[in-house]
Amino acid sequence: MSPEPAFDRRRYWRRTVQRILVLVAIWAIVGPVMGIVLVRPLNQFSLGGVPFGFWMAQQGAIYLFVVLIFVNAWLADRLDHEFNVHETAETTQHVQTPH
Amino acid sequence: MGIQGWTFLIVGITFAVYIGIAIRSRVKDTAGFYVAGQGISAVGNGMATAADWMSAASFISMAGLIAFMGYDGAIYLMGWTGGYVLLALLLAPFLRKFGKYTVPDFVGDRYDSNAARVVAVVAAVWVSFTYVAGQMRGVGVVFSRFLEVPVELGVLIGMVIVAFYAVLGGMKGVTYTQIAQYCVLIVAYLVPAIAIAILLTGHPVPQIAIAEILPRLDAISVDLGLTGYSSPFTDLSSLNVLLITLALMTGTAGLPHVIVRFYTVKSVRAARWSAGWALLFIALLYTTAPTVAIFAKYYMLSTLANRPIDVVAAIPWVQNWMQTGLITLRDANGDGLMQAAELFGAHGLPASIDRDIIVLALPEIANLAAIIIALVAAGGLAAALSTASGLLIVISSSIAHDIYGHILHPEASDRRRLLVGRIVIFFAVVVAGYFGIRPPGFVAEVVAFAFGLAAASFFPVLVLGIFWKRANKQGAICGMLAGLGFTAFAIALIRSPQIFGTAEPIMPDFFGVNAQGVGTIGMLINFAVTLIVSLLTPPPPDHVQEMVEGIRYPRVRRVSERVDAVT
Structure with missing residues (x-):
């Protein structure tokens, strides 16, 4: 395998940061914003009898947090393969035992 | 039996x-x-x-x-799970x-x-x-x-x-x-x-x-004659619910264990x-x-x-x-x-x-x-x-x-x-x-605030350490001390009856923020101080910048790939 050109590394990192920013924004919207800031207006809607804002704060946000982390892992895997930086048996970082 | x-x-x-x-x-x-x-x-x-x-x-x-707090118990539910996303x-x-x-x-x-x-x-x-x-x-x-x-x-x-x-x-x-x-x-x-x-x-x-x-x-x-269970902000103001939740989230992400x-x-x-x-x-x-x-x-x-x-x-x-x-x-x-x-x-x-x-x-x-x-x-x-x-x-x-x-x-x-x-x-x-x-x-008193202290000390220097190569030693040390110092000081003043035994709190709250939520403000102070002090002092040495470059990619680089490591 030939060494990667420098611009590939930069693009990989830019794509990584973009992905993280989008997911953090969704995290903020489904968690603090919908569950706390907008809880009163959202409580006017009901989810099977449970006020929607309350449900987001005590149930919905937690489910979506789990989904967000798995989506991140899946997208990161795809990006690693696209840029050929995924780990193989020889290229996984291991702890260096001192001495 | x-x-x-x-x-x-x-x-x-x-x-x-x-x-x-x-x-x-x-x-x-x-x-x-x-x-x-x-x-x-x-x-x-x-x-x-x-x-x-x-x-x-x-x-x-x-x-x-949560049974006693109703909606406001969401601070623990969201706070202690949302940190895992970060x-x-x-x-x-x-x-x-x-x-x-x-x-x-x-x-x-x-x-x-x-x-x-x-x-x-x-x-x-x-x-x-x-x-x-x-x-x-x-x-x-x-x-x-x-x-x-x-x-x-x-x-x-x-x-x-x-x-x-x-x-x-x-x-x-x-x-x-x-x-x-x-x-x-x-x-x-x-x-x-x-x-x-x-x-x-x-x-x-x-x-x-x-x-x-x-x-x-x-x-x-x-x-x-109680308040409705699902009505928000009965014990805590909406500002406190938000800031406590954020302190618990960023504290979780910064806890060493x-x-x-x-x-x-x-x-x-x-x-x-x-x-x-x-x-x-x-x-x-x-x-x-x-x-x-x-x-x-x-x-x-x-x-x-x-x-x-x-x-x-x-x-x-x-x-x-x-x-x-x-x-x-x-x-x-x-x-x-x-x-x-x-x-x-x-x-x-x-x-x-x-x-x-x-x-x-x-x-x-x-x-x-x-x-x-x-x-x-x-x-x-x-x-x-x-x-x-x-x-x-x-x-x-x-x-x-x-x-x-x-x-x-x-x-x-x-x-x-x-x-x-x-x-x-x-x-x-x-x-x-x-x-x-x-x-x-003091233990019970301190445990409740461990998250605020972790949020104000570790979270910013870890995040900046990975995402901003320019963050340096001076910035990190000043940032950690400022965040930790502010948060500990504010908690001590707000909770002075429990900690020092004063009759009244020396400060009832920090602009409406209670002792649990003040860690979020400490965290923002840490971010700001680390940024400003880093920019006013020389950038970190090359081997540190190369280390940061290294942790951003999953695969270990071979020697031939290290030519243009520092960008």
Whole structure:
């Protein structure tokens, strides 16, 4: 395998940061914003009898947090393969035992 | 067989399993002792992280707290789960790629400074000790309540068990026992929750059954003169709910005993997936806890409220818990009836029911067999022991690896480092047990704020250390000291009656923010100070910038690829 050109590394990192920013924004919207800031207006809607804002704060946000982390892992895997930086048996970082 | 017999049996079996695992997972080197040889699978680490994370407080106290707080209890539900998103996105994979043993390791290497390393060690040890004392106390309380042994003896038994598997197996032993402990605690939590859901609604899934109970709970609460259960911001202002939630989230992402779990997995890829598994396993308990709160509160209000005090006192489960002192029926207005406000404490009245019994008494309330009550005891012990052991590893690695191995005796052999690690962990167990038996008054006060302090000290320097190459030593040290200093100072002023014994708080709040939420402001100060001081001082040396470049890519670069490393 030939060494990667420098611009590939930069693009990989830019794509990584973009992905993280989008997911953090969704995290903020489904968690603090919908569950706390907008809880009163959202409580006017009901989810099977449970006020929607309350449900987001005590149930919905937690489910979506789990989904967000798995989506991140899946997208990161795809990006690693696209840029050929995924780990193989020889290229996984291991702890260096001192001495 | 009665409750005590079953409890002895089940607790005995679980302890035998933990010891069996410890003997099978002895370690021979520091890599095994501190990071389990980096051989843990993503799912296994997810379970271990969930057990490590969910403490005696999550298991025993959280549902009760939420039952009393209603909507506002969301600060704990969102705060203690949302942090994992930040951890998975911003920290875990990069710190795994870094590939060392501890959080102070990263701070020390990234900021090229032993001073920064020492600040991180002090913060890690301090946060961990205050936290671990509460866990040992929790072990003692569960023992005394279910087996009627003195709290001190209970703490001692817990100490012996933890010392055995932590000294022998280090992180490897701790990880495999945590996996077993997760299985015990989650079964112990879900079985009573499902049983009470069926009892009240006939539907076995608690998360769905609340749709039937919550509207009734809201209605009965208002009828009985309490505020509606799902109405927001009854105890806390919306600003405080937001800032406390953010402090708990960023504090979670910055807690050393959670972060080091992601050092133990096989690869960077495994670290990313593992965070998802961890939160999934946590979410099983964290989405059930609010349903337990709703069921228990509805059941108690509908069966106890506005009943004559002697009728209430004659209910068998009420009688049992009155004997332990956790229910004290207080008829404040002397009319012979127990009003809702007298039961749950509202309008300035003290509560008759202790919060902790919401979880502990649930099996009795739902008329479950003695074996389930015994399982809940074993679950509480599993939650406390798993968290305690994870914290003890952090204390041991911070002192033995970072201080002894890195600063005092960098030339020490691996065998010697391992021996020091074992000795430190043994003494840490003894100190933690001592605090568990004789908790200093400040401990309870400090534990509640450990998250704010972690948020204000670790989170910003870790995130900036990965995402901003320009962040340097001066910035990080000033940032950590400013964030930690501001937060500790603000907490001390707001909580001065509890900490210094002043008659009135020196400062009632910080512009409307209470002591728990002030950590978020400390965190923002840390970010700002680190940014400004870094820009005013020279950039970090080339080898640090190259290290940062290295942790951003999962694959280890070969020599031929390092030509244009610094960009």
